[in-house]
Amino acid sequence: MYELVQAVLNSDEKTALRHLVSELSCSGKRYFLRNEILQAFADYCHQSQKPAYFFHSSSLGKFIHYAHEILLEDDNTWFLLRPRIASQEVWRLPANMSSIEQMTPQALLDACDRYVNRYQPQILEIDFRSFYQGFPSIDDPRNIGQGLAFLNRYLCSQIAIDRKYWLEVLFDALRRLRYNGIPLLTSDRIRSGIHLCQQIKQAVKFIGERHPEEPYEKFRDELQALGLEPGWGNTASRVRETLELFDRLLDAPEPPILEAFVSRVPAVFRVVLVSIHGWISQDDVLGRPETMGQVAYVLEQARNLENKLREEIRLAGLDLLGIQPQVVILTRLIPNCEGTHCDLRLEKLEGTENGWILRVPFREFNPQVTQNWISKFEIWPYLEAFAIDAEQELLTQLGGRPDLIIGNYSDGNLVAFLLTQRLNVTLCNIAHSLEKPKYLFSNLYWQELEEQYHFSAQFTADLINMNAADFIITSSYHEIVGTPDSLGQYESYKNFTMPQLYHVVDGINLFSPKFNLVPPGVDENIFFPYNQIENRDESLRTTINDLLFSREDPQILGHLDDPNKRPICAVAHMTPVKNLSGLAECFGQSQALQQHCNLIFVTNKLHEAEATKPEEAEEIQRIHNIINQYNLHGKIRWVGMRLPKMDLGEVYRVIADRQGLCVHFARFEAFGRTILEAMSCGLPTFATEFGGSAELIEGIEGEENGFHINPTDLEGTTKKILDFIDHCDTNPEHWQEISKRMIQRVHNKYNWQLHTKQLLLLSKIYRFWDFVTQENQEPLLRYVETLYHLVFKPRAEKILEQHMQR
Structure with a gap:
């Protein structure tokens, strides 16, 4: 990063940087986040008639794209740079731009405290960095969240280095496994790791002579005589496999063997x-x-x-x-x-x-x-x-x-x-x-x-x-370390200030193997594909059709002029972050969307009087105002009641029956269970690109990310939805193909069994x-x-x- 910064200061681009800082200063603000920084730089490039490459490829362009925060002080400009995922650097540029200096996180935190006029020279510093030193740590940011795989490789390498020591460690660990005082794998008849190896080899030879399906209780006494207690398996074949896995682990320690053996160890009840x-x-x-x-x-x-x-x-x-x-x-x-x-x-x-x-x-x-x-x-x-x-x-x-x-x-x-x-x-x-x-x-x-x-x-x-x-x-x-363009949730705890309370200098080791990516599943008894007709309740199907398209009810707003239009469905609670008002405005601004589709909201509230928080009331009122502003009467239907989960699954399937689609327009979504549920029912689903939800639909349409949407870009969202609808109208099989991919992705990656x-x-x-x-x-x-x-x-x-x- 130092070379890049020097390239800016030692070239004509230094003038451009001076102009950019000046423009930011003239805005009246002093603290700028990534989107504001990029927009200000884009405006500068346009006003200065810079060539197209300058925004992305110049040294200054690269430097600005690494900037996630800029703080302006009278004498200095502070940059929080993120040259790669999970890596942050602090740089200070003096007003005369004679040089630039890399600073400590503490220095930036002090500057932030001064910015809010709450600086104090002595403050508690929270720093966990030293506690992780000496522990194995992941090197490649791409492997963050794969702690289990990393730890397996590390443990296998240690076993290979000192087999005798680790044999005794494993023996001690297995000896301690008990349930209410009952030993589960080894008894006191086995005295050491070496002795355990000997007994296991004898047991493998003995078990090899039994019928594979012979139940454990038939040869329990013989194994206990060798010091091996219940817990190795319920049949001769499973006992032999487990014993052989332990034997192979010591002879040729490899991660798949370690994982297979540990998965069979009875340690959690x-x-x-x-x-x-x-x-x-x-x-x-x-x-x-x-x-x-x-x-x-x-x-x-x-x-x-x-x-x-x-x-x-x-x-x-x-x-x-x-x-x-x-x-x-x-x-x-x-x-x-x-x-x-x-x-x-x-x-x-x-x-x-x-x-x-x-x-x-x-x-x-x-x-x-x-x-x-x-x-x-x-x-x-x-x-x-x-x-x-x-x-x-x-x-x-x-x-x-x-x-x-x-x-x-x-x-x-x-x-x-x-x-x-x-x-x-x-x-x-x-x-x-x-x-x-x-x-x-x-x-x-x-x-x-x-x-x-x-x-x-x-x-x-x-x-x-x-x-x-x-x-x-x-x-x-994304939950851990975000994307190249945004910080992860855990990463936001790496360093930050709570002015006049404490400074977090190093709050969490993002490269620690304690992080593991284990996504949840969906309840497949409720959220099953629409084309599994044999599993659907015809009475419920009729009820939900009536609810979504025709029933009159005080908790339902809107009558559809043409119920046969392709439905766009959004299911969410009435909170500003879910941004249903943004979706309503996106729909209201597009005559093409209104011509091809109806918009259907399924939420927990409809009337402002039902809100329990001011922000809920504001969001409800905003949607009502948008409906009136764009005259969406006859084109939108708003179901404002809490539905049982079984009904909600059928909502997605009824929308899928009509070859509709689901849109999750949240400003930010940490994960997005409703997205998975809609996909599991076979509904093509567009989801916000901000947060972990973007990973749910990754690769559905190759590398194009055609189902990722930016809720701040209404025109771009409209174009993506219309492109999909046009493709479906031109090629009727396209909807089924995307539906199938959505179902398959949930089934293969997001299930509770895994x-x-x-x-x-x-x-x-x-x-x-x-x-x-x-x-x-x-x-x-x-x-x-x-x-x-x-x-x-x-x-x-x-x-x-x-x-x-x-």
């Missing part, structure tokens, strides 16, 4: 999923709008985990010992539950034999608050006491310690952290969606936003959670990794605990003080 907000039940009680996606994810994950654990226990031969898997969703009990089941302590999960929702109440600091639902922005003061109370409830329900605790969202992850610290079990972190990147400058202006959002507690909790986790699951690569298989494998590998590196991780955990007690708790206590006054 009791799993806890923490989702704190409440409103989790099964009678269509799926959280509030702000948590609905998370709740649906947790319920489906729990069901599939319990089923997968049951299968693993059977294949390991452990049902012989009467071992049963247990999966518990830990949430809060809400006394004022508005007629739902959310005030029940225990509720069985449908579709499982031993899956449960366990609800623990918040302590009644103030019943006016704690007996009701509490927003994710207000929940922080109650989490520590909840974790203490939940610990005993969990131990009683499970009959022992869990093997894995999975946190969900910032608050659930904090409770999971507190529980794992006390119970000493493996911790998995799933953020779903981090709030910091959603709210522009939320860290810089946290004091002004504190009363409403309490970001100081939340962002501190996020730093604690992501660094304390044994492994982190993300749904997309998710749970990978999740349990991760749990086992990272449990072993923790066993090997426990001593080295102790300083990191002590640092995290310090942040919790000295920074987070005081912020949470301030929220409690406010609540006590209500």
Whole structure:
């Protein structure tokens, strides 16, 4: 980067840079983000009549394209450059442009504090960098999120280097595997790693003489005489395969062998999923709008985990010992539950034999608050006491310690952290969606936003959670490190300022192997393809057709002049970030779209009076205004009621029956479950290019990314949709071909079977990794605990003080 900067300063392009900085300064602003920087540079190039290559290919053009932030001070111009994914550099350019100097992140954070007039010379610096030194780290940014594969390669290389040492480590790890004190793989008859190898070779020879399908109980006594306990397999063939995998791992350690062996190790039986907000039940009680996606994810994950654990226990031969898997969703009990089941302590999960929702109440600091639902922005003061109370409830329900605790969202992850610290079990972190990147400058202006959002507690909790986790699951690569043009959600925590509270100098190691890309699936019993006629309920199909195209109802707006036009469907909650108003305006501005299509909204609200937040009311009113402004009456239908999931699946299929399409026009989407659900039903789907949702439809039309849309570019979106419609009109088979590709992509990559298989494998590998590196991780955990007690708790206590006054 230094050479590029010098090339600008040592050429005529220095004049262009001076003019650009001058133009930015004349705008009246001092802080500029990437889009503003690129637009200002494009305007400069146009006004200065620069040749076409200058914008992209000149040294200054390349330098500007690396710039993600520019901050203007009286004497300096600060640049935050991102020369490649997951790599940030700070550069300072003096007013005379005589030279440019690379600076530390701390220097830029100080400049940001000065920008908001909240600079103080002495401030707490949070820096996790040293705690990751000495641990293996990924080198290539393209491999970020592939922690399991990296760790497997690393462990195999270590085994190859020192086979004798690692044989004893593996022996010790297998010896410790027990269920309620019962040894699962080896007994005390085996005294060392060398002895284990000898016994395994004898066992392989013995098993080779048995019929492959002979059940384990027929030769159990012979194996136990060799020191091998139940857990190697349920049949002779499976026992032999597992034993041979261990034998091969020591002779020729290779990642596929290690992964295959670890996947068979019986190490996970009791799993806890923490989702704190409440409103989790099964009678269509799926959280509030702000948590609905998370709740649906947790319920489906729990069901599939319990089923997968049951299968693993059977294949390991452990049902012989009467071992049963247990999966518990830990949430809060809400006394004022508005007629739902959310005030029940225990509720069985449908579709499982031993899956449960366990609800623990918040302590009644103030019943006016704690007996009701509490927003994710207000929940922080109650989490520590909840974790203490939940610990005993969990131990009683499970009959022992869990093997894995999975946190969900910032608050659930904090409770999971507190529980794992006390119970000493493996911790998995799933953020779903981090709030910091959603709210522009939320860290810089946290004091002004504190009363409403309490970001100081939340962002501190996020730093604690992501660094304390044994492994982190993300749904997309973008969630971690974004794209060449945008920062990832976790990357936004790399360095930032909370003026007058602390500076984050290095908040997370993005190259740590703890990050793993494990996307969720969809419920294929509900969101199945439209052409599976045998699975569809004809009565429901008729009802949904009536709902979408003809029924009159106070919660439905609009009558379609021509119901036979190709429908464009959008399903979302009524929040500004989902940007339904933007889609309505896009449709309103295009006569061609109106000529070919009807627009159908399926949302949770229709009338401004139904809004519970000012921003909801504004979005609802804006859509009504757009309908009137563009005279969309007769061309748009707006269903404003909450539909059961089964009905929603049929909504997508009914739209697909008419060869319609789905548009997800969000300003930003961390992942996009509704996108997957629409695709799974066979509906061609256009999705925002901002966020992880872009990965869901990647490659559907080759490298063209024809189904990626920019919600800030209404003309470009209109053109993409019209091009698709024209192609379908010209070639009727095109719609079916795209539909088939959408279905296949979800089926092959986004399914719960793959998710749970990978999740349990991760749990086992990272449990072993923790066993090997426990001593080295102790300083990191002590640092995290310090942040919790000295920074987070005081912020949470301030929220409690406010609540006590209500």
